[in-house]
Amino acid sequence: MTIRYTEDHEYVRQDGTTGTVGISDYAQSQLGDIVFVELPNVGASFSKGDEIAVVESVKAASEIYAPVSGTISAVNDALSGSPDLVNSDPMGEGWLIKMSIDDAGELDGLMDEAAYTDHIA
Amino acid sequence: MHGKTVAGSVCLKPGTKMADTSETLKNVVLNDKHVAAGGRMVPFGGYSLPVQYEGIVAEHKWTREHAGLFDVSHMGPSFLELNEKTGDEDADHAAIAALVEPIVCGDIARLKPGQIRYTLLLNQDGGILDDLMIARSPRFAGTLYIVVNAATKEADFAMISGAAGDKAKFTRADDGALLALQGPEAVDVMATIIPEAADLGFMHYGSWEWNGTRLMIARSGYTGEDGFEILVPSAFAGTLWDKLVGDERVRPAGLGARDSLRLEAGLPLYGHDLDETVSPVEADLGFALSKRRREAADFPGASRILAERDNGPSRARVGLFVEGAPAREGAEIADTEGNIIGTVTSGGFSPSLGKAIALAFVPPEFSAPGTKLLAIVRGRSQPAEVTPTPFVPHRYFRKPA
Structure with a gap:
């Protein structure tokens, strides 16, 4: 499994052809208390860079973009009752969506952990 | 990921927008205190101010239960x-x-x-x-x-x-610091500094000697809670800040909590819910039209305002409960058939109530509490219902007669 990050602070954790997408710990800390998460429908297809979700803090609505192209295979239903999971465990239970990745090659254009750490430094 | 905000901004990209504008921003007297307290500084009203310290929801709830300390020196x-x-x-x-x-x-x-x-x-x-x-x-x-x-x-x-x-x-007198101490325990904290100030009636002020300076203390605020607004000369502001946050009942609170608290209190925010096109009657601020002034009709725009008072305005400010995602400033309001009838002027999530609330302007025929409406959020219609404001009851201090 590898984790890649976008410049806009989404992460995608690759497991075979499936990618789990969420926002980084840095992003959740910057946004503050998450109070609402809007997720796409399972089966919807997105190109890299398309808006796939919206994460709302008390003050702001932030759009989440597809880090890679693919089709939504699952969404995190737990977030409808507990959107704060994005704050408490962004890389774990606070994941947003899973998608089947169209082209694993797109991952190569994203940052690895070390590059992302530099990016937010 | 991109953020849109109502007041203050969430900047997720280091070295972009905020750095560009920060050079023209003024610092408040207590800037160093905010940074030291972990305040996240954002541009607001031409000043660099803390939008939050530990988190908006925590600061909001602390203020409702204990006492929050806000720096409002930009005013x-x-x-x-x-x-x-x-x-x-x-x-x-x-x-x-x-x-x-x-x-x-x-x-x-x-x-x-x-x-x-x-x-x-x-x-x-x-x-x-x-x-x-x-x-x-x-x-x-x-x-x-x-x-x-x-x-x-x-x-x-x-x-x-x-x-x-x-x-x-x-x-x-905006070269000093203006601090707002707000919350049910504000009065007990105030009593440890200026005991006489704890006896002030709501919407009264006084001034007292303190520590070699003079504090102007008003029993007023923008949260719906009991509290005080204190004007202190710049040389003494740090000492007062330290004294106040040194009290275990007090925590610093930022602009984010200030906005969510005033929204729950149903209090309008100038530049958002109020502007130069909105009249006091439309804004549901009829209480600010004093009887003597109405009878004399001797204030600017009296003909329009008094006509609206008699015949009703063409739009009215209302409170809304919104189901689902928060309907924020600029979101359109529709009737149940989908006709656009109004706009949200302030909206967000209520930490006290755990749901989305908004202030909006709609035609008067849609302003009765209980009226079902729709809030359009990102192209989707979400149920909304007109509700009386404040959303959370005011708890101002009322002096026994």
Whole structure:
């Protein structure tokens, strides 16, 4: 499994052809208390860079973009009752969506952990 | 990921927007205290101010349960003092009141010493140029204490000093710090600093010696809670800040919590819920139209405002409960058939109620509590219902009669 990050602070954790997408710990800390998460429908297809979700803090609505192209295979239903999971465990239970990745090659254009750490430094 | 905000901003990209604008931002006197306390500084009203410290929801709830300390030094405190006093306190007050009444709709003449009034600066069309506080000095005859909003500060100050002409001296007092101590435990904290201030009635102020300086303390605020707003000279601001946050009942709170608290309290925010096209009647601020001024019809825009009062306005500010995602400023409001009828002017998530709330303008026929409407959020219609404001009951201090 590898984790890649976008410049806009989404992460995608690759497991075979499936990618789990969420926002980084840095992003959740910057946004503050998450109070609402809007997720796409399972089966919807997105190109890299398309808006796939919206994460709302008390003050702001932030759009989440597809880090890679693919089709939504699952969404995190737990977030409808507990959107704060994005704050408490962004890389774990606070994941947003899973998608089947169209082209694993797109991952190569994203940052690895070390590059992302530099990016937010 | 990109953020949109109402007030203050979430900047997720280091080195972009915020760095570009920070050079022109003014720092408040207590800037270093905010940074040291972990405040996340954002541009607001021309100043760099903390949007949050530990988190908006935590600060919001702490203020509702204990006491939050807000730095509101970006606002515009000022004084207006009559040049030629007669020595008769009431005559001098009548004279200074007569200078400012032509630009506001409140009864300033009948203020008692130390009393504060919420009033509105109006244009000739009856639109609101700002909402502000005007108070009669408890110590000095012919003197008013006036506090205006940050974004309109320069225009307001010019208008007030223009109205005074050569008859009164206008002095801005925004070079110190203005702190708001808000919450049910604010009074007990205040009593440890100035015991007499704890006896102030709601919407009254006084000034007391403290630690070699003089504090102006008003029992007022913008959270719906009991609390105080304290004007302190810059050289003493740090000491006062330390003293207040040193009390275990007090935690610093940022602009984010200030906004969510005032929204729950149903209090309008100038530049969002109020602007120069909105009249006091449309804004549901009819209480700010003093009876004497209505009867005299001697305030700017009186013909429009009094006609709206008699015949009803063409739009009205309402509170809404919104199901689902928060409907934020600019979101359209539709009737249940989908016809667009209005717009959200402030909206967000209520930490106290755990759901989305909003202030919106709609035609009066849709303004009755219980009216079902739709809020359009990102192209989707979400159920909304008109509800009386405040969303969370005010808990202002009422002095026993």
